[in-house]
Amino acid sequence: MSNISKISANYQVDCWNNLSAMLDAAVAAGKILSNPCKSRSVSSPTRITRLITPWSERKFQAIEAALPDRCRIGVTLGGGLGLRVGEIHAFSPDFIDRERMTYRFARQINSRTGPLQFKLPKGHKERQIPISEGVLQRIGAYMHRYTPVTVTLPWAEQDGQEFMTVRLLLTTETNSAWWFNGWAAKVWKPAFATAGEPYEDQVDGTHALRHLYASHMLTQGVNIKELASFLGHTDEAFTLRKYVHLMPTSHDRARAAADAMFPPGSNSAQGKPVRRRQSPTSKNRPSGTSRRVAGRPLRPHTAGH
Incomplete structure (x- = not known):
């Protein structure tokens, strides 16, 4: 086929x-x-199956700098929260919980086929994503330059609701929601040309920011179960299969464990035997004297017995 x-x-x-x-x-x-x-x-x-290779820090910074200022916040949302492109376009500052430092992701924009629509997240599953102080500061600075825009779109779910109105953070210059193809053709791909970076299909789309987020989370010790929840994966095994090769190895921890048993610089490292500490009961006991076990004296050991 x-x-x-x-x-x-x-x-x-x-x-x-x-x-x-x-x-x-x-x-x-x-x-x-x-x-x-x-x-x-x-x-x-x-x-x-292709092994995911996250962008380098240099490439990430180059693409971010090459994006128009109005669109640059998309890198923060994709790389800082692990959002898909439709989720980036549906991001609303009204769903940030600043006390708990989380973002409640409850919708995406469907723009690949048919008219623009709001719909539930992939898998029809809302999720809570931790949001960092650095990401919050970037969002706040962006909102001082570009006021969020109230957008009303049809609601794609068959639950009796026809439309939904949301304040969107990232919109076009005409204050409308982004189409997927328009974002790719007018914003994302031109940034690669501006930055002097080659663009590879199926590798360098906006989704690459999500992979960058996952790799950084794993590097910082976030476990697979938590990462699957943040990414909105329903199957933790899927997350493991996709990102297991990005998980840090335990080599350093294994070396530290061995060093705890055999400390570097110890006498045994120079070929000298390591003296064992005497127990308090046997310390300074004269040779040939008896000791007691369970209240009964033991005779000292003599040759021939």
Whole structure:
């Protein structure tokens, strides 16, 4: 299929899994005898897995500096909170809890197909994300230059609500919400040309900021369970598979543990035996004297016995 279409291998896998699940349901309902997707004579598509390589600090700073000032806050939201591009565009300062230092993420903007819409986060799951003082300061400074804009869009969920009104932090120069394609074509990709950086599809999109966030969280000791929650992943195993190669190794901790048992610079390092400390009961006891065990004297050991 890859040879005759432009459908990516990973999307083929998703379609195959969905089809197989429907056929399993048909088998359970007695509509068909077996699931042909599970036949040995049928080859299923294979997912292509790429190891994520986070941007370097130099590249991150170069792209941020190359963005227009009005759009630069998108780097802070993506790299500082781990948001997807639709989540960046739907960010509202009204959902920041400054006492708890968290941001409640409750919506995204769907702009890839059809009209602009607000909708629930991916997986229909709200999440709380820790927000740092540095990120708050950047947001505050940005709001002094660009006032948040109140935007009303259709509500995509089938729950009886037709529209939703939200104060958005990041909008266009005409005070409207960003389309995904417009952001990529007019803002994101031109920043690479301005910075003199090559742009690679599937690697350098705005989503790269999310990977940068994940790598920094792992470096600072955030565990996989917490990171999955911050990123909005429903499966911690998925987060582990995606970012396990970015986790810091335990080599330094292992060396420290060994050094605690065998301290560097000790006598044994020069080939000299390490003297064992005598117990308080045996210290300075004259040779040949007896000792007591459970109230009964023991005879001193003599040769030949």
